Amino acid sequence: EKLFGIIGYPLGHSMSPLLHNWGFAQKDINAVYMAWPTAPEKIADFMNAFKTLPISGASVTIPHKISVMDYIDELTIRAKGVGAVNTLYWEQDKLIGDNTDTAGCSEPLRPHCDHVKNALLLGAGGASRAAIVGLKSLQIKEISITNRTKSKADDLAEEFGISSLDWKKRGDEHYDLIINSTSLGMSGDKQELNPMIMDNVDKKTIAYDLIYNPLETIFLKEAKAKGCKTLSGIEMFLHQGLAQFKIWTGLDLDELRARELLLEHL
Ligand code: ATR
Structure with a gap:
């Protein structure tokens, strides 16, 4: 055995x-x-x-x-x-x-990501590093990262050759894919639950939350309401x-x- x-x-x-x-x-x-x-x-x-x-x-x-x-x-x-x-x-x-956390990020996206030209990653913690390596394996051209603490996003951007943007500007542009790798929205988290401004998402946007408790975070709920394709942390x-x-x-x-x-x- x-x-x-x-x-x-x-x-x-x-x-x-x-x-x-x-x-x-x-x-x-x-x-x-x-x-x-x-x-x-x-x-x-x-x-x-x-x-x-x-x-x-x-x-x-x-x-x-x-x-x-x-x-x-x-x-x-x-x-x-x-x-x-x-x-x-x-x-x-x-x-x-x-x-294999890299595959955990990339494989659920693979069937949906033909049209994905740009992606925004929210967060610059431990989970974010695996997400970046996963995204890069999907050959997505433009990957941007944003984080509450900007210096951490800047460091990862430099290390992985991606762009960094100001946390306050996270909703300014349209992204085909938005991934939440922050702990925002985790069960019991009473802080600002929606980590992004949803003005620029549409039916073509894929919203992927790496959190699975709760299964449907506020981020995913709002994305769904806007017609986005959603993927949960499961x-x-x-x-x-x-x-x-x-x-x-x-x-x-x-x-x-x-x-x-x-x-x-x-
Ligand atoms: P993990 O290993 O799960 O990624 P982590 O390394 O502690 O956990 O990272 C948590 C992430 O959630 C960080 O990007 C953190 O942002 P900071 O680097 O600014 O701390 C983000 N995060 C946690 N609470 C947040 C909040 N209230 N608002 C915005 N971002 C938050």
Whole structure:
């Protein structure tokens, strides 16, 4: 029996065990996926044990996506690009760190993004780096980033060769795609919920919120009211997970059924 799991802290609400154990059952794979809550001060001990135990792979989540890089033999190009790891797997005796959050951003957009010429990314935190690498993989020509704290947007713009614009100007122009990678609108967040001015969106605009709790944020509600195509954060979670499953098993899960499973358990 193969062993997989998720490393993070806390892990109370993770849906990864649900998704991967369901996937193993679907594909008749003799494997189990566990939750391994690991406090930050335990990550060194944990990773040293990980490397000696017969564990086939793992997901990595907050707060360990950067700290695990110290224990990895090789990073994939996209993990290097993001500067963070969410997936561990072995290649012979080398421990590889990958980042499928990039696919979580790009894959839900791929079927819709033929007409997308320009994209605006709201936010410049941890999630935003994976979003940029994902967007770049879609060959979108003009990518702009905006953030409440402008210096962070400027830094990412310079690092990734994209444009930065003032947070107050985020609604001034039309964008074919707007992605929210801020924490604005997360459940319990009583602050300004609508992170953008909706004046310049229309039926051609795709609005993608990386937040999945709540499933329909105010951002998505307002975008829908304007006729935009909307994608919720469940797509991000689903697609980063499908990409992990593929890395570990070589197999594709049924996307529709996997989405249904997650929606039932939200
Ligand atoms: P994550 O790793 O999930 O991206 P993070 O690194 O803490 O989380 O980033 C949170 C993002 O949400 C940041 O872009 C943050 O903007 P600042 O860099 O200005 O802090 C953004 N954010 C959080 N609260 C916000 C608010 N009330 N208004 C605008 N942006 C907000």
